[in-house]
Amino acid sequence: MIAVENQAPVSENAIPKDASDGFVVPESNAFGQSFRDYEATVRLSIVENTYRLNHINQTYDFVKRTREEYAKLNKAEMSIWEAIELLDSFVDESDPDLEEPQIQHLLQSAEAIRKDYPNEEWMHLTALIHDLGKVLYHSKFGSLPQWAVVGDTHPVGCAFDESIVYHKVFLKTLVNYYFKENPDYNNPAYNTKLGVYSEGCGLENVLLSWGHDDYMYMVAKANGTTLPSAALFTIRYHSFYPLHTEGAYQYLMNEEDRENLKWVQTFNKYDLYSKSSVHIDVEKVKPYYESLIKKYFPEKLRW
Ligand SMILES: O[C@H]1[C@H](O)[C@@H](O)[C@H](O)[C@@H](O)[C@H]1O
Ligand SMILES: [Fe+2]
Ligand SMILES: [Fe+2]
Numbered sequence: 001m002i003a004v005e006n007q008a009p010v011s012e013n014a015i016p017k018d019a020s021d022g023f024v025v026p027e028s029n030a031f032g033q034s035f036r037d038y039e040a041t042v043r044l045s046i047v048e049n050t051y052r053l054n055h056i057n058q059t060y061d062f063v064k065r066t067r068e069e070y071a072k073l074n075k076a077e078m079s080i081w082e083a084i085e086l087l088d089s090f091v092d093e094s095d096p097d098l099e100e101p102q103i104q105h106l107l108q109s110a111e112a113i114r115k116d117y118p119n120e121e122w123m124h125l126t127a128l129i130h131d132l133g134k135v136l137y138h139s140k141f142g143s144l145p146q147w148a149v150v151g152d153t154h155p156v157g158c159a160f161d162e163s164i165v166y167h168k169v170f171l172k173t174l175v176n177y178y179f180k181e182n183p184d185y186n187n188p189a190y191n192t193k194l195g196v197y198s199e200g201c202g203l204e205n206v207l208l209s210w211g212h213d214d215y216m217y218m219v220a221k222a223n224g225t226t227l228p229s230a231a232l233f234t235i236r237y238h239s240f241y242p243l244h245t246e247g248a249y250q251y252l253m254n255e256e257d258r259e260n261l262k263w264v265q266t267f268n269k270y271d272l273y274s275k276s277s278v279h280i281d282v283e284k285v286k287p288y289y290e291s292l293i294k295k296y297f298p299e300k301l302r303w
Contacts (some may be wrong), residue, residue, distance in 0.1 A: 023115040023270065030095040030277040031149045038165055043098035050093045051166040053147035055178035058209040060157045066210045068150065073222055073302040076140045080301065081286070086135050088282075094151035098275040102134055105275065112274035113267070116120065121134040125292045126231040127270055129220070130238055133212030141303065145149055153239040154247060158195025163246035194251075199284075202254035203237065213239050223301040232266045233260040245270060281292060 029035050031042045039048060088100035098105060110127040117123050137146045154164045160179045162168070169176040184190040197206055208214060217236035221228065242248040244264045253261070 001047055006190055021165070023112045023274070025269065026276065028101070029275055031097070031161075032113055033097075033303065035097050037273075038096055043096055043099065046093050046238075047096050048166060048169065049145050051151060051188045052169075053145065054094075054151050054180045054209065055160075055166065056163075057147060057180045058156060059182060060196070060207065061183045062148075063156050063207045063210045067143075067207070067214065070136075070215055071218055071222075073219065075109060075142060075193070076303040077300050077303065079131060079299060080132070081290060083132050083135050083303070085097045085138075086138050087132070090137060092134065092150045092241045095275075100275075100277060103282065104279060106131055107109055107268050107280040107282065107289075108274040108276060109259065110289065111280060111285065113270040121292055122171075122227055122231055122296070123267070125289070125296055126227065126234055126267065128233050128289055128292070129216060130156075130271065131212055133214070133216030133219070135303070136212060149212055150209055151209075151211065151239065153213055153237075153240045154198075154242050155195075155206050155208055155252065157207055158197055159191050159193055160185070160259075161242050161246075161248040163248045165241070182224050196216075197252055199251050200254050201252060203252060203257045206252050208237075208240060211239065219301060219303055220297075223298060226296050228259060229279075230263040233257075234264050237261075237264050237269060238267060240264075284285060 033040060033042065038044075040041065050106045057149065065090065084103055084106060090102045091099060092102060092105075097255060108126050109130070110124050113120075114124045134149055135141050136149045151231065153164050154160060160167065160182075179185050187194065213236050217232055220235060221232060225232075237244065243253075244248065244261060245268070
């Protein structure tokens with residue numbers, strides 16, 4: 001067990017129970033397509049447009065300013081469940097696999113991980129809140145455009161890696177690079193492999209494109225959650241596919257990041273493959289999740 005002051009312990013051997021009623025990874029998504037197929041998804045035009053704007057507008061400067069603004073946590077005061085309910089009609093425009101309101105995705109991923117890890121309640125709660133930062137789109141939180149809320153994340157302040165979604169876009173015989181329209185692309189301070197960073201500097205010191213991950217991490221931490229650091233790391237980096245799935249940018253990690261990375265990778269299965277059009281009855285599962293929220297969070301949080 002790893003126990004950190006004020007944080008719930010994490011058992012190193014959070015082993016999935018091997019039972020026949022565990023979570024089964026489906027062969028295809030709700031549209032009958034393979035998961036994360038950005039070239040074939042039925043949502044192609046909306047998804048690609050979100051990433052086009054994301055790649056053009058997420059500059060080092062934008063991320064720095066926006067992060068500072070949201071770190072003030074002066075936008076709202078509400079409970080975790082109130083925030084969850086704000087997502088009951090929000091549909092993520094970056095997602096090639098899902099067109100359901102985000103409240104469903106939160107519950108679907110939490111219920112999926114709960115099937116395999118019935119005794120790790122911190123994992124259930126982590127899944128439940130991992131995308132809660134998407135409230136950034138809401139008028140109470142400044143109505144940020146989707147390109148600044150959803151989608152995979154990548155470092156800013158150094159060169160954009162080829163493994164980033166829509167790094168290259170094919171237009172018949174032409175190849176297009178949306179990043180070329182990002183002012184950082186031609187800035188020598190930001191367009192080298194290391195840019196403003198140094199080898200092994202630790203992800204804590206790296207700015208990622210701004211969105212729901214980092215925001216929810218800040219909210220959870222500043223409001224004194226007792227969730228373990230593995231949970232906070234998972235929330236903060238679950239959209240960093242270039243690192244956790246593609247293996248890019250590894251040179252920015254330190255020892256602690258490498259330790260924590262395995263938790264994001266474990267979590268990813270339930271985040272991605274639980275996406276389905278089968279609705280979960282919110283009222284039915286609410287009492288269980290409310291009891292978890294009570295254990296790990298204050299009644300009201302500053303957002
Ligand atoms: O489209 C999805 C969605 O926005 C998720 O919330 C994010 O975590 C993923 O990385 C992204 O691919
Ligand atoms: Fe997410
Ligand atoms: Fe998610």
